[in-house]
Amino acid sequence: MIGDFIKGLFLMLWRVVSDQPDAKADLLPVFAPPLQPVISAVLTVSPILIVFASLFALTTWIERKGLGRIQNRLGPNRVGPCGLFQPVADGLKMLTKEDIVPRSADKLIHFLAPIVLAVPTMLAFAVLPYGRNLVPIDIDAGILFFFAVGASTELAIFMAGWSSRNKYSLLGAMRAIAQMISYEIPLIISSVAVIMIAGSLSPVQIVEQQSGYLFGGLVPHWFVLTPWGLAGFVIFLIASLAESNRSPFDIPEAESELIAGHLTEYSGFKYALFFMAEYFGMFAVSGLAVTLFLGGWHAPFEFLDFVPSYIWFFSKLMALVVLFIWIRGTVPRLRVDQLLNFAWKFMLPMSLLNLVVAAVWHFTAVWNFPGAILGRWLLGAVMIAVPYVVLGRALTGSKKVTLRTYRFAN
Amino acid sequence: MGIAFAIIAALTLVSGIAAMSLRNLVHCALCLAVTFAGLAALYLQLGAQFVGFAQILVYIGAVAILVVFAILLTRSGEPVPHPVVSRSAIVGVAIAVVVFSVLTKLILSSAIIHRTLPDKPSPTVKQIGTQLMTYYVLPLEVIGLLLTAATIGAVIIAMQEKKKALPSLPVEQGKVHAELHHAPKAADDLISQP
Numbered sequence: 001m002i003g004d005f006i007k008g009l010f011l012m013l014w015r016v017v018s019d020q021p022d023a024k025a026d027l028l029p030v031f032a033p034p035l036q037p038v039i040s041a042v043l044t045v046s047p048i049l050i051v052f053a054s055l056f057a058l059t060t061w062i063e064r065k066g067l068g069r070i071q072n073r074l075g076p077n078r079v080g081p082c083g084l085f086q087p088v089a090d091g092l093k094m095l096t097k098e099d100i101v102p103r104s105a106d107k108l109i110h111f112l113a114p115i116v117l118a119v120p121t122m123l124a125f126a127v128l129p130y131g132r133n134l135v136p137i138d139i140d141a142g143i144l145f146f147f148a149v150g151a152s153t154e155l156a157i158f159m160a161g162w163s164s165r166n167k168y169s170l171l172g173a174m175r176a177i178a179q180m181i182s183y184e185i186p187l188i189i190s191s192v193a194v195i196m197i198a199g200s201l202s203p204v205q206i207v208e209q210q211s212g213y214l215f216g217g218l219v220p221h222w223f224v225l226t227p228w229g230l231a232g233f234v235i236f237l238i239a240s241l242a243e244s245n246r247s248p249f250d251i252p253e254a255e256s257e258l259i260a261g262h263l264t265e266y267s268g269f270k271y272a273l274f275f276m277a278e279y280f281g282m283f284a285v286s287g288l289a290v291t292l293f294l295g296g297w298h299a300p301f302e303f304l305d306f307v308p309s310y311i312w313f314f315s316k317l318m319a320l321v322v323l324f325i326w327i328r329g330t331v332p333r334l335r336v337d338q339l340l341n342f343a344w345k346f347m348l349p350m351s352l353l354n355l356v357v358a359a360v361w362h363f364t365a366v367w368n369f370p371g372a373i374l375g376r377w378l379l380g381a382v383m384i385a386v387p388y389v390v391l392g393r394a395l396t397g398s399k400k401v402t403l404r405t406y407r408f409a410n
Numbered sequence: 411m412g413i414a415f416a417i418i419a420a421l422t423l424v425s426g427i428a429a430m431s432l433r434n435l436v437h438c439a440l441c442l443a444v445t446f447a448g449l450a451a452l453y454l455q456l457g458a459q460f461v462g463f464a465q466i467l468v469y470i471g472a473v474a475i476l477v478v479f480a481i482l483l484t485r486s487g488e489p490v491p492h493p494v495v496s497r498s499a500i501v502g503v504a505i506a507v508v509v510f511s512v513l514t515k516l517i518l519s520s521a522i523i524h525r526t527l528p529d530k531p532s533p534t535v536k537q538i539g540t541q542l543m544t545y546y547v548l549p550l551e552v553i554g555l556l557l558t559a560a561t562i563g564a565v566i567i568a569m570q571e572k573k574k575a576l577p578s579l580p581v582e583q584g585k586v587h588a589e590l591h592h593a594p595k596a597a598d599d600l601i602s603q604p
Binding site (some may be wrong): 109139140141144145147148149151152154155158159162170174177181184200201 | 440459466472474475478479534536
């Protein structure tokens with residue numbers, strides 16, 4: 001019994017590490033048949049939680065170190081080598097801190113808000129294909145599921161802001177919801193282009209559509225390498241920055257105006273839960289960007305195909321996260337009116353136009369003269385670049401844009 | 411069916427009743443969101459993935475938020491002092507009981523309950539999409555046109571409020587509004603000056 005269990009466990013780990021299907025095949029028969037579904041679910045869920053919780057810890061460290069580097073300071077450097085154990089210290093501090101609830105707060109909703117926020121962000125991890133054989137749930141409407149659980153986080157932020165009975169919290173929550181609703185539309189429309197081309201809502205099939213290589217295995221068949229895919233990827237990235245309330249779209253928790261927005265009245269581990277949900281949301285939406293545009297778990301070159309698929313997925317994910325951190329360290333915060341104008345007047349028309357470009361790309365697939373790919377690429381690129389310039393000029397209007405000089409940075 | 415159905419049904423019913431009877435309007439709205447979630451869970455349990463996810467996306471992601479915004483923008487969300495159950499409640503309950511019993515009698519005496527149920531359909535999202543784009547393409551386009559018209563109408567209503575409503579306001583209010591309206595422009599001018 002115990003021997004079988006250990007053997008099954010090792011076989012499972014080996015199969016996961018070496019990218020083989022049916023990892024649980026030897027471990028599950030050890031248990032009684034009625035227990036098997038539960039054990040199977042636990043075996044699927046726990047690695048997701050462990051991996052993303054440790055990625056969360058690692059990312060906070062990378063973020064603080066990276067921002068420190070950008071801002072010409074050291075960042076955390078006391079706990080562990082290079083401050084690597086700082087997240088552990090922070091977690092312990094959060095756990096042992098007093099949990100303060102304002103006297104006039106709505107106690108029940110104040111308590112429920114972080115939970116209602118954390119659960120959907122974790123659910124979003126369920127449909128992403130992490131590797132060739134690593135898909136927690138392979139459902140037909142996976143992308144729809146992702147956006148559905150993503151949409152239910154807005155209510156949690158409202159609950160947090162309203163129940164705190166603090167005007168900063170409420171203002172922050174209202175801003176957050178307005179921002180999330182506005183940017184959800186370009187986010188979804190830019191992924192609709194991928195769904196149209198792939199002809200499927202299933203993340204697994206979308207990744208399969210991006211397999212294969214061109215030009216002797218040097219250029220992958222990823223959607224980001226098409227004109228509509230590139231434009232869609234950029235729109236998706238900007239919208240996902242706004243969805244996860246990251247800088248330059250961190251208006252809901254703008255320190256200089258709103259203290260910390262809807263997080264103002266939260267302390268201790270509830271605050272940590274909000275913080276974690278924010279980072280989990282960032283991971284989930286980056287994972288979806290990798291799945292939709294960056295070829296999922298496929299290797300960038302054919303000769304690198306021997307590297308296990310999940311390594312590629314997580315490298316791409318972390319590359320996107322580092323890009324987010326870089327943007328945070330570089331770009332200043334927007335004003336509320338700028339943010340909403342940008343969403344409705346620029347992002348929305350561009351994402352709708354991107355749908356048309358995707359359709360043109362699809363229908364010009366029958367072209368077969370020499371250099372057809374180049375011709376299609378140029379056609380798509382022109383169809384996006386010209387409206388981009390025209391719309392950008394029209395929206396900037398008569399405002400004079402001059403080069404700014406920063407005295408202290410030069 | 412079974413335990414899962416019982417839990418979901420109880421949750422939906424209880425939150426629905428709470429949404430009707432709680433004093434605080436925001437609590438009611440949140441309970442309504444739980445009801446929506448319960449309905450979505452029921453759809454999912456019936457194997458209707460698309461409907462279930464669309465229910466979450468539309469009702470929890472949009473309708474509940476809209477309700478909450480409407481409450482916050484119209485009144486302060488403070489609990490109402492007087493009791494929610496009014497004196498005409500007894501009449502209402504009586505009417506509800508009569509209507510329910512009539513409907514039950516009609517359903518039980520009709521031929522519907524003797525009909526054999528068809529095989530459980532398992533529509534995939536792909537099938538729904540194909541049907542929408544082929545057989546039901548005209549209704550789909552009509553709905554699309556209607557929604558576009560509604561969106562444009564909403565934009566036009568919002569625009570009129572800015573330009574035409576101002577002169578008709580009383581003097582003092584109009585002054586404040588005009589100042590508010592011109593404030594961003596003045597700020598813009600300030601910024602663009604070298």
